[in-house]
Amino acid sequence: MFKFLFGGGENRVAIGRKISDLEARLAPVNGGSGRGEIEFSSWRDGSKQLEIELRGVSGATADVYINGERVKTVTLDNGRIDDFMDTRKGDAVPDLVVGASVEVRQNGSPVLGGVLEPD
Numbered sequence: 001m002f003k004f005l006f007g008g009g010e011n012r013v014a015i016g017r018k019i020s021d022l023e024a025r026l027a028p029v030n031g032g033s034g035r036g037e038i039e040f041s042s043w044r045d046g047s048k049q050l051e052i053e054l055r056g057v058s059g060a061t062a063d064v065y066i067n068g069e070r071v072k073t074v075t076l077d078n079g080r081i082d083d084f085m086d087t088r089k090g091d092a093v094p095d096l097v098v099g100a101s102v103e104v105r106q107n108g109s110p111v112l113g114g115v116l117e118p119d
Helices: none
Strands: 018-028 037-044 048-055 061-066 068-076 082-084 103-107 109-115
Touching: 037 061, 037 109, 048 068, 068 082
Parallel strands: none
Antiparallel strands: 018 037, 018 109, 037 048, 048 082, 061 068, 061 103, 103 109
């Protein structure tokens, strides 16, 4: 997923030594629709990134929760979103660890869920 940022060769961005690389594959729960992925990375310099990718989710918006805390509300475009958060751009990205629960909620109810695992 991060190839668009860090690609190969001359387009590569060096931001220090990566210390964490986690991913949650999101599957439907409670009759929800769609699928998704959440990717979290952190580096020795303290920077953190979170990528949210959703596909086939009904509705206009969705809330992303990690360990029960709302991280972001996203606006869906035909059921899709690719959103990228980066502390180097001033975004608030929480510290995350293996086993963190991830939910995508609509109207307060989970529609997708997963758990962060090493990528």
